[in-house]
Amino acid sequence: MTDRYEPREIELRWQARWAESGLYQTPDQVPGRENWYALTMFPYTSGDLHVGHWFTMAPSDALARWRRMSGYNVLFPMGFDAFGMPAENAAIKGGMHPQDWTNANIERMRGQLQSMGAMFDWSRELYASSPEYYRWTQWWFLQMVRLGLAYRAKAAANWCPSCQTVLANEQVSDGNCERCDTAVVQRSMEQWFLRTTQYAEELLHNEHLDWPEHVKVMQRNWIGRSEGAEVAFALESPTADGSTEVRVFTTRPDTLHGVTFMVLAPEHALVSQLVTAEQRVAVEAYVETASYETDIERQSTEREKTGVFTGAYCVNRLTGRRVPIWVADYVLVTYGTGAVMAVPAHDERDFAFAQKYALPIEVVIAPPDWDGAPLDAAYTAPGNMVHSQQFDGMTSTDAKGAITRYLDEQSWGHATIVYRLRDWLVSRQRYWGAPIPMIYCEACGLVPVPEDQLPVLLPYDVEFLPTGESPLARSEAFVNVDCPRCGAAARRETDTMDTFMCSSWYFMRYADAHNASAALSSEAARAWLPVDQYTGGAEHATMHLLYARFFYKMARDAGVVSGDEPFTRYFAQGQILGPDGRRMSKSRGNVIAPDSQVERWGADTFRAYLMFLGPWEQGGPYDVDGIVGISRWLHRVWSVATDPPTFADAPDSPETRELRALVHRTIAKVTDDLGRYRMNTMVSALMELTNALQRARDESAHQPVDRAAWVEALDTLALLIAPACPHIAEELWARAGHEYSVHQQSWPIADPALLRRLSVEIPVQVDGRVRERVEVPAEATAAEVRALAEALPKVAELLAGREVARVVYVPGRLLNLVLR
């Protein structure tokens, strides 16, 4: 057996054998094995698998394979995130139907995924755009309607003028559309929302999850809990619609006596009610201007604050003081009550605004050593209360609670908690998504589509050009329907669902992918959920990963799953960059096509190289020259496995023991590294073992190798490389005469007796500097090691005439002689 290592020949052959023997089909239960659910994020059907997909999936596959060899019944499924606007946009550009475009991409990408040689269980494959899947996405929507978690409301929504649809808050980044980077504007529209805020407090508590800390922090910041008080100020004169108060949220009830004006968001409902006749023209012009501004313009902290006086006043009940009401676009209608009390002395924004418009600034918390002079900047730190009636003299920290209690007693306000998180806006005015299963009836109002009438099929034959209205609205056949309740003519909802709805539960469906009578059975849920190990990019921290957590809690409350969290462990890999260290993109011309790498080097080499690049969580540039190192290594593996040394029968020789010790140390190291997601050092350790085997083989003419130890070493090497390089491992395993398959073998266990070294080389330090080395028995005492060290001529010389003040001996590691 001296033939060359031909990766592609081996890989295609074994991939075919694995598929034909059903090696990766995972039953729901296997006697004597615990289930382990490993999942990597399913790809969007963009048309081509890129290096980033491989960078997430190949190491995830290695981890799944390792769990499988460690005795688990491992589910590692794959599917496609097949709904979404890019399909529609690409289809429009290319003149193709989104469905045909998507299906063609799925075919192509499935083939690319299969070239990876991953242990995906294709029998559970799903894609979000199939009626068998979105039927249940619609079903979930109905559960949320039932639970009061889905509602329709008119609200200011993020509108992307390019995508011609609204977007969820999470899908706006720096005021731009997450997908196309167009500046988002606010539009007031009737939309469907999911009540994510109902779970805000529960979602906030993610501390116990085995997730990267920075992702958990991002989620907590996104949810943004603030404790404070809601305070009602009395309007001086009631409005035409009968409003008598304006309510504000503040985290600083201690500054309530310093309120000198009030600010409403331009979109606040009271603005048009309370504006006086003299101010109406100015206010309406201001509100109009604000409505055309993009989020980036409005939310720039650099921009000078602007505002307009409404002419109206309210009363601070605490002081009886008359407070002018302004409108300003730095106040957001979507946070708190959409109105703020302005305390310029103790808030930087209010201070700037007061200065610009010459509004009074009144100190109610004394800065340290304050002499009563006007402030030249807002004082925002704690201090002692002044000009605050009965609260004078308290610390501001104490006054927060005291004033809130007082407000409560007087029924002027109460303590409250406000979240930054908003309800999830899920309706989209686009074609390529799951239709929202609701019907509008003149007589009955909003009627859910009965569950037995699902799915509401997305019609194929539709003009899908975006117009700002759902293309489904122009399909008479789709829109016209009889009311399920009264039978009268009615109209279907024509908006479709945000694709994040589809991706919020796909991991549940894998557990029971072909169930035609339920989203998933309770047995399947019990068998597989929650996901034991999830992997994917942290760019989803406040989108997919947050939505999925919400969805799972909803599924729990709907009685479908038990448990509170969908992903027990989650690991966020870094991002793979182009060779130039920048994001890969076609326009930069720095894209590495995985297919070409596989073609040139083989899948095993490419997989191992992606793991070897560096720490997985870090990512980094793809160095096209570096991969040759992995290729050389696998050729060396091939060489040691197929070209044996000169053998001897010497089970007890020092060389045999040394070889076996290295093998077992490598087992321990590789196992530990996999447990800590350190695939880069795992590959290094495997290289070291290979190099040692090669050296032993090359020297075996003079120093023959014990046959049994050699066989143990080669078998172990095949088992240890199986997770990273499944094809060459399988080939070598078969060539060694073992039974199919290496991937069904037990993971090797390191023998502790062999891990112990008999003797160790200890560095001898004098005053912290290494001066010599000495070979000592592993269990030597400090005194013994010191005696051996001091006997060394060089050490003796350094110690001559000096006194050893202290001896530090770290067993097996180092000796340090500290001189006086």
Place this chain on the structure above:
RNA sequence: GCCGAAGUGGCGGAAUGGCAGACGCGGCGGUCUCAAAAACCGUUGAGGGGAAACCCUCGUGCGGGUUCGACCCCCGCCUUCGGCACCA
């Protein structure tokens, strides 16, 4: 501005209180070849000393500190990358 992560040879990185630079790329020298490429072998942090085996000094973003001993822990900065950003 706030929150988080990270700064180590020419490059990717290793070592989480104990021999800094494992493993790999690249470079240099060699084998093979008419030659080149590939492959394989050797060598490779910087500076200095020695004919040589070797020896000495410096060295993990910067400045301090703790310790017998610090890439690692503590304090103060600088830089880079991510996230959030008028959230009342």
